[in-house]
Amino acid sequence: MPAITLPDGSVRRFDGAVTGTTVAAAIGPGLARAALAMKLDGKLVDLSTPIEHDSSLVFVTRKDEAALEMIRHDAAHVLAEAVQALFPGTQVTIGPSIENGFYYDFARNEPFTPEDFPAIEAKMREIISRNAPFERSVIDREEGIAFFAAKGEKYKAELIQDLPKSETITLYKQGEWIDLCRGPHMRGTGDVGNAFKLMKVAGAYWRGDHRNAMLSRIYGTAWRDQKELDAYLHMLEEAERRDHRRIGKDMGLFHMQEEAAGSIFWHPKGWKLYRAAEDYMRRRLDEGGYQEVKTPQLVDRALWEASGHWEKFREHMFIASVEDEDKLLALKPMNCPCHVQIFRQGIRSYRELPLRMAEFGACHRYEPSGALHGIMRVRAFTQDDAHIFCTEDQIASETVRFVALLSSVYADFGFPTFRVKFSDRPATRAGSNETWDKAEGALREACATAGVEYELNPGEGAFYGPKLEFVLRDAIGRDWQCGTLQVDFVLPERLDAEYVGEDGARHRPVMLHRAILGSFERFLGILIEQYAGRFPLWLAPVQAAVATIVSDADDYAREVARRMQAAGLSVKLDLSNQKINAKVREHSLQHVPVIAVVGRKEAEQGTVALRRLGGEAQELLPLDEAIRGLAEEATPPDLRRAKTSP
């Protein structure tokens, strides 16, 4: 006699065991139609699950977020059935729902191509229109293994093999097709609906391990209805327009070419942007108590051997040599060993700690070819790197200080929010458990003090210490680690850094490796996408275009441009004999934030007509006033703060 409590607080009693289906039907035909699954005592389960005890019950309908995930998961099953129907001999492996959709990994000698999609999609629609119910059954472990092995599904058999002994092994049957699955599922294949689309094929390693076989993965997207699907596809198109590679080309910011794969040719406009960011960072670091240094690009292998990089990182290092000398030099992949060398010069006192050593350090890493991505993942990049030499007791306060600086920098660049990951001790690590306890504790405490919320990234810390990763998202929805803070007990030891303490004895400092932008290249890539090339004035490579309407205004336009430049603005003078419409269009496409239009009227009055990018309004201002306003607006945020708060 289960009593079922519904979300509105009402209680319904039934004689004997019931299922979600019968409860929904008892409540009303509308709900019976809409209910796809249910949350039984908070746990998402099939609607057909028997309810034997008193429970709380919430029905899941298409409106719920949980439904979206089920649609995607069920779509993956439908995809798998379709593929096996069309391509006999293909083995199924796993197929989860993911952000925006789903995928399914298949084992097949010949990989799929996008040309296969129309046939697969048609078969999927057929399966969906059949609306076969998803039927759950429990199977004995050994039987399950035998069942899939007999079908030639060795991946499924392996999956069961590796499930914990305590796990109940369940199968889901849709029509004649059966898959190993934990569930839950909706009522039947028809609940998937038709708002789905296969998106791309890709290779993926079995169980994500590159030593395993390469499977053939099909990605799809699925939504509640056509409107949502269309909106998603539209969003993808929009994202493509923001892609930094596209904008970088269109605006002439940089280019890359095959003779220097993974390195960037910065063009004048792109370099202007780069320098605006660098100048800004330099001021923030100066103000933040950092000392800037510059260390060598080429360093003898002896130092890399001492630091441990030669052993652990060598395949990622560019090695250089000269004919006359029997030496091997490496282009530095990191700055830390060099910074320790500076620290080691002379005798350091505890009074100097925390010592914050910063460098815009140009590094080279031989990244795998498949990892390269625009200017976000390159082989030559410049980190806004710094190492803070401090005592263990200073870790927490330095972290708080760093997070405050990082938040302020991100906010100034237009990123009010960001994600933080906390990576704690990995399985293989250096240092004692006590040391790790201390380091992780200090980081946690610092996060609490700084009000930073993080997600735990268990076991993903560096071998030398725990770390915080600060993650920003690009236009296509990919996450990129930019900032980082890593606690390191190992390198000071290996490279023999020490200071004289208050007690007169020698001690090891702790090193905090930290970066805010991460690399200028990656950060600028994300910045370009964040603004879609429409930068605020302080970052815009060309801040204003001065465009004439008639050639009679040329002399005055030159004067306008000259005076704007004198005020520190970056100006493009356009005296070409095109119509003003064409000029406005051209500079707008180049994302120039301000167009100063001058014609006869402005020349006579000593004014300019300002037009903002994307807007239609014109603002007619006396030249002096216009320049004052623009110069003020072009002031970087940190300098503006310095001005207003004496």
Added chain:
RNA sequence: GCCGACGUAGCUCAGUGGUAGAGCAACUGAUUCGUAAUCAGUAGGUCGUCAGUUCAAUCCUGACCGUCGGCACCA
């Protein structure tokens, strides 16, 4: 690195086993015009590189380089 796709003019792209086209951009000329494309003309390409097949390859095959999408990697 692995799986797949792709590489044609500065850009976006079309095209064919018989050595290539469009639009925009560029250049020249005309036009002097009030806020997102004025008109006309000219020039521009070893069809990613190297091999192979063929009487003949941009097209077919192979290798390599690079780019793109994933996977793995990102100390």
